[in-house]
Each structure stands twice: as C-alpha cells, then as structure tokens.
Amino acid sequence: MDMTVTTTTGRVKHLNPDSMMKSPAFSQVIEVSGNARTIYVGGQNSVDRIGRVVGVGDIGKQAEQVMKNLKTALHAADADLEDIVKMTIYVVQGQPLEPGYEAFLRAWGIREERPTISVLYVAALGRPEVLLEIDAIAVVPL
Numbered sequence: 565m566d567m568t569v570t571t572t573t574g575r576v577k578h579l580n581p582d583s584m585m586k587s588p589a590f591s592q593v594i595e596v597s598g599n600a601r602t603i604y605v606g607g608q609n610s611v612d613r614i615g616r617v618v619g620v621g622d623i624g625k626q627a628e629q630v631m632k633n634l635k636t637a638l639h640a641a642d643a644d645l646e647d648i649v650k651m652t653i654y655v656v657q658g659q660p661l662e663p664g665y666e667a668f669l670r671a672w673g674i675r676e677e678r679p680t681i682s683v684l685y686v687a688a689l690g691r692p693e694v695l696l697e698i699d700a701i702a703v704v705p706l
Contacts (some may be wrong), residue, residue, distance in 0.1 A: 574598035574705025576649065578677045587680040589665070590681040594649040596703045602684055603641045603702040607654070608633040609694045623655075623695045626665030630698050631634070641686035645672060647678040654697040657685045664696055 579593040579651075581683050597600075598670055610618045610626035619625025655660075655661060663685070673679075679700070689697050 574600035574703075576600070576677075576703050576705060587678070589669075589678060591678045592680070594680055599706040601641075601643075601704045601706065603633060603638065603643050603647070603704070604698040605637045605702065607690075607697040607699045608637060608651050609689065609691070609697045611691070611694070615695045617691060620693045621695075622663075623659045624667050625698050626694070627664035627667035628671070630696055631667060634698060635671070638700075641702070643702045643704050646675060646677065647704050648672065648700045650701040651679050651681045652699050653681060653683045654686050654689060655656060655683065656689060656695045657687060659695050 574596075575597045577595040577597075578591040579595060580591055581593070584592050599673050610629040612618050612629065617626075618629040635645055638647065653664075655664065689695075
C-alpha cells in the first residue's frame with residue numbers, strides 16, 4: 565500500500581511496489597515533490613551532550629542514545645523522526661544488529677510511513693568505543 569502525505573505545495577510519497585518485499589522497518593522508495601525543506605543530519609553516534617560515550621560495549625544502549633541524538637538534531641530544524649526519508653546505519657563489524665534494531669523500533673514505533681534504510685558493516689567508526697552511527701535525510705513539505 566502506498567502512503568502519501570500531501571500539503572498544498574509539497575508531497576512525500578512512500579512506495580512499496582507489490583513486486584518487492586514489504587518490510588515493517590523500511591520503505592523501498594520515497595518520492596518527494598513540490599516545495600519542501602530538506603534536512604541533512606550528519607552521523608549521530610552514542611556521544612552525549614558533554615562528549616561522553618553512552619553504553620560502552622552495549623550496542624543496544626548505544627542505539628538508544630543515537631536515536632535520542634537523532635531526534636534532538638531533527639527538533640533543532642523543526643522536524644521529527646517521521647520526517648526522515650533516508651537513513652544510513654553504520655555498524656562496527658562483529659556487533660549484533662538485533663539489540664540496535666530493537667532500540668530503533670522503540671524510538672520509531674509502528675508507523676505506516678517508514679524511511680528508506682541502508683545498513684553497512686564497517687571496520688571502525690570515529691571513536692573506538694562507538695559501535696553504531698546513523699546519518700539521515702528528512703523532508704518536511706511546506
């Protein structure tokens with residue numbers, strides 16, 4: 565089922581063609597048309613506001629902090645998680661994806677409109693104790 569959010573000047577349409585897998589976590593395609601604000605959020609990791617890594621050694625706790633940071637960054641631009649159209653998730657090799665995915669679902673909730681998502685396993689991130697990082701693109705129709 566395709567879901568469309570429309571205003572008088574902008575539109576964000578989530579597409580999940582019947583010939584492709586349907587996922588409860590992500591959309592296959594998102595089309596943006598018309599006037600909209602695009603927000604680019606740089607890689608968010610589990611560092612708190614004072615620069616301390618939250619959840620050292622625990623990807624689930626780190627994912628919770630990542631989602632808090634992502635939400636805070638979006639709020640700074642008058643946007644929220646539901647405005648995300650694209651996320652790239654970087655996970656350090658050898659880390660289990662499930663605890664991070666569970667934290668993502670707790671923050672995200674169950675929504676009809678889901679972002680497109682790419683997951684990449686990487687050798688390391690900017691700080692050795694960081695196990696997960698997410699960058700995002702959000703679109704807010706005007």
